Amino acid sequence: MAGREASARPLTLVVDVANVMGSRPDGWWRDRAAAATTLLQRIAPLAGRELDVEGERVEIARVVAVVEGRATDAAAPAGIDVVAAPADGDTTIVEVAVAASSAGERVLVVTADRGLRARLPEPVATAGPGWLNDLIGR
Template identity: 55%
Template sequence: MLVVVDVANVVGSRPDGWWRDRAGAAGRLLARLARLPGATVAGPDGTPLTCTGVVAVVEGAARDVAAPDGVRVVRAAGSGDDALVAAVAELESPVLVVTADRGLRGRLPERADPAGPGWLLACLDRLDGMIGRTTG
C-alpha cells in the first residue's frame, strides 16, 4: 500500500522541539520514512501492511528539504492540505493517508484510508529498533 504523509502534521504531533527548526525536523522525518518502502508493518487495524511507496507532502519552511531515496516529496507552493489532496487524487488506490487533521481527512476521496501520526511514528520506531539487529 502506498503511504501518503502530511509531514507538518506528523512532525507537530510530538512536542520534541520541532518548532525551533521546522526544516530540520521535516528532514529527520523524511530520512526515517525512507526505511518504510518494502517493509511490512502492522497496519492501523493490526493486519500486516506492506508499504509499496511513500509520498511526503512538505510545506512552508520545510519545502526545501532534501528528498531521500525512496520517498517522493511533494513541495506545496501554498496550502499543504491542498497539495496533499491533489497528490492523492493522482494516485492509484489503495492509499493510506497519515494525518490527524480531521478537516483534511474529510476532503480525501473515499478510497483513501486515514491513519494517525501515532501509528506511523510507532512503525518508524519499530523499524529504527531493527537497524543493526541480526536474526538467527
C-alpha cells in the same frame, strides 16, 4: 498453493509531514527544514516494508511525503517521493491521494487533521500521526 501465504497488497503511504512533526513537542519549530529532514530520513526505510494495517498484510510500495512552508527546504532521502506544496499542504495532500487512488493504488494518508480527512474521498484510508510515530520509533 497450499502452505503459501497470500502476497501483501501494495499500499501508497502519503504523509502530512507538518502534522506528524507537530504531533511531538521536540523543538521542530526552531528549524522546520531540519526537523522535516530528520522525519523524512526516518520514514524512508518504510518503502518496501510489509506490515499489518487494520488486520490486513500490506506492502508499502510507495511513500509520498508532502512538505510545506519552511519545511520545503528539507533534504529528500532516496526511496521516497517528497512533494513541496506550492500553497497549503492539505490541498496538495488531497491532490496526491486522489491521483494515486484514481490510478488504482490503495492509499493511506497519515494526518490528524480532521478537515483534511473530511476532504479525502473513499476509498482513501487514514491513520493518525501516533500510528506512524510508533512505526518509526519516534
